[in-house]
Each structure stands twice: as C-alpha cells, then as structure tokens.
Amino acid sequence: MNLILIDPDEINGGNTVLAGRRSAHIRNILKAGINDTVKIGIINGKMGIGIITAIEGEKVALHLQIDLPPPPPPCIDLILALPRPIMLKRILVQAVTMGVNHIYLINAKRVEKSFFSASILADDGWLPFLLSGLEQAVDTRLPELSIHHRFRPFIEDTLPPLLSDVEQRLIAHPTGGRLAWSNCSGAGQVALAIGPEGGWVDFEIEKFREAGFTVFSLGPRILRVDTAVPAIMAQVNMIKAMG
Secondary structure, rough: OOOOOHHHHEEOOOOEEEEEEEEEEEHOOOOOOOOOEEEEOOOOOOEEEEEEEEEEEEEEEEEEEEEOOOOOOOOEEEEEOOOOOOHHHHHHHHHHHOOOOEEEEOOOOOOOOHHHHHHHHHOOOOHHHHHHHHHHHOOHHHHHHEEEEHHHHHHHHHHHOOOOOOEEEEEEEEEEOOOOOOHHHOOOEEEEEEEEOOOOOOHHHHHHHHOEEEEEEEEOOOOOHHHHHHHHHHHHHHHHHHO
C-alpha cells in the first residue's frame, strides 16, 4: 500500500480516524507513531499527507494536509471480455495499477454466462480491487466500471458514442499484425479490447473492425488474459510516454 485512500465522507474538519486494514497497515507495516506522516489520497480528489495525532487500540487519528493534484488521467479505456471471477480480481488490480480510465466488462461468444452471476459483479464487489490498484500506483482517480451482458447492443449502440473522440482503437487477437508505433502514439485516448481465454470469434472481430478497431497481436504465443492485459497496457503506456 503506497498510498492510503480516504473517502471524502471520512473527513471531519480536516481530520480522519481510520480502522481496519488501513489502520493495521500504518501500525504494523509502516510502524508509524505519533507525529509521523503517511501519504494520503482522497478518492477522486487531491493527495497529500496525514499527520498521526493519536493511536488508540486499532484506531489511528490523522490531521490531513491535502494540497497536491493527482497524476494525469490515464490514456487507456479497457474493453474486456468478462474472464473467470478469480482471474478478474487480479486483472482489475493490474489494470488500475497500469492506469485505466474506464473498464467495460462485456459478453462474448466464449464467455461463460455464469461469470455474470459472480459476487464480484454484485453490490460493487469489484471496488476493493480498483482501490488496491490505486493504492499501489499512488493515484486517486477511481476508474469507471460498467458491465454489459449482450455483445451486439454494446458494440453497435453503446460503444460508438462513448468512443466518438477516440481515434486510436485496438483489439488484441492472435491473427492480427504487429502493434505499430502509429497505433497508439500521440496524446489522445486509446480504446483497447482484449478477448476471453478462447479468443474472439470471427463475428466479434468483424464488428470491432466496423467500429474502427485495428487488430493486432503480441506474437505467436497464446497468453492468459491476466498476462495479456498488463503486457499490452505496458506497451501502450511506453509508446505514449515516448511519443
């Protein structure tokens, strides 16, 4: 945990009191004491420090000095065919750590329908994994996450207006070409689509092509989704940073 995130509702007059996981991290991992400082971020807000004013049992009280802007918004919108729930947990942490603006969890031919009944998708069960990614990356901007149960309405009706200003659109598939510099260089947003374990079917690839997506491949080796997501995002971020 490189940043301790606080919800705005937890702040009272510039002070906050933490318990649970965050308090345990301050006391047991950081081994911080009275008057020590820790890095603090307000969810979807600024960053700064918290000065420890009291430690009582499992509770830690802090006085907040929050005056630093968060990092720039990420450049990637991730379109992800819904993976197995246990894999999704890892992917969400990794994707947010790498930097993602919006995560679209979508259906596809080779997505098991039972995945949409997973507890992680109910009652914001995915939120702790997004927060974990932000804590690791030292960021406060909480990505948006949306769930789409039907492929065709998403690709034909929902997606076009959402990506109307996104010129760089990429879809990963084993039969695609190499990821070219021109595909994701420049200052704009990148829409990145990554399929299920069994890959996209031809119909899905064609619908993405019609939506302006370029098909690319990382090479002949078939990767697990939880490997492909950070690997591809790392390449896009590197090209963006160098461009």
